[in-house]
Amino acid sequence: MTRKPPPEPRGGAAAQLKRGPWTPEEDDLLARYVAREGEGRWRTLPRRAGLLRCGKSCRLRWMNYLRPDIKRGPIAADEEDLILRLHRLLGNRWSLIAGRLPGRTDNEIKNYWNSHLSKKLIAQGIDPRTHRPLAAAGTSHSDAAAAAPAADKTPPVVEPSVTPPLPADPSPSSAVGDGGGDFAAMMSLDAEGFEGFGDQFQAVDAARSGFDLGCAMVDDDTFSSFLDSLINEDHFVDYFGDHKDADGQNDQGGAN
DNA sequence: AATCGTAGCAACCGCCGTACA
């Protein structure tokens, strides 16, 4: 997909900057420069690389398209399944989700979610923001499906990124807030939460908030293992496996 | 064949958190 440049560049220094779709020549300049000098210092990179782009644009292009480890092609069924699991756990944390899918970018996953998965969930009667049945969210299936495009642009009912709702007992989060967080308590809370699907959301919220508030006290490996343990839960397989069976298979393949 | 509507996705925008002087 290409994007036509805006009719007129903005004034000042920005007037010198090129916008819109990248040309192969620009890609080549950027790729060769990063290969030679490495990533970073994006603000000054365009000038050093001889590009008439802003640093942000260069970084985005590199991260989403030029990086050598980018995996091209359709999202596989197992990748889609993982995206669904991770989104249920993490919400719209596209970069975190992308971190669990080697070769996939946050932008790609975000686009795939918005164009495929959210609609798929709605068709299955699941609220793509909360992963709860739409009926429980107070919206009928057909209504929600009809309103899907608009719903995508409304603020989420559950906003996972700022201050997720906490379980009734605030002790884990308070510990986290003190900087001495109790990751073990978070984990045990999660295990209890998985006893019931409804409670699971609370558990995930708690885990999520624990991660948000206490990254410093949970190293990456620990959280990575934690995510692995969550996304391997049989509850999820049971839940989405049924829907997937009913749906036949993922609607993948339409892209490109 | 022409027109319209929708899907898909690259790219942009603006905000936020962090690092550093």
Place this chain on the structure above:
DNA sequence: TTGTACGGCGGTTGCTACGAT
């Protein structure tokens, strides 16, 4: 402690392709 620059992130835009009518 404060201000600034920078990188990163999620949300949104807008263009092209394509199918339906």
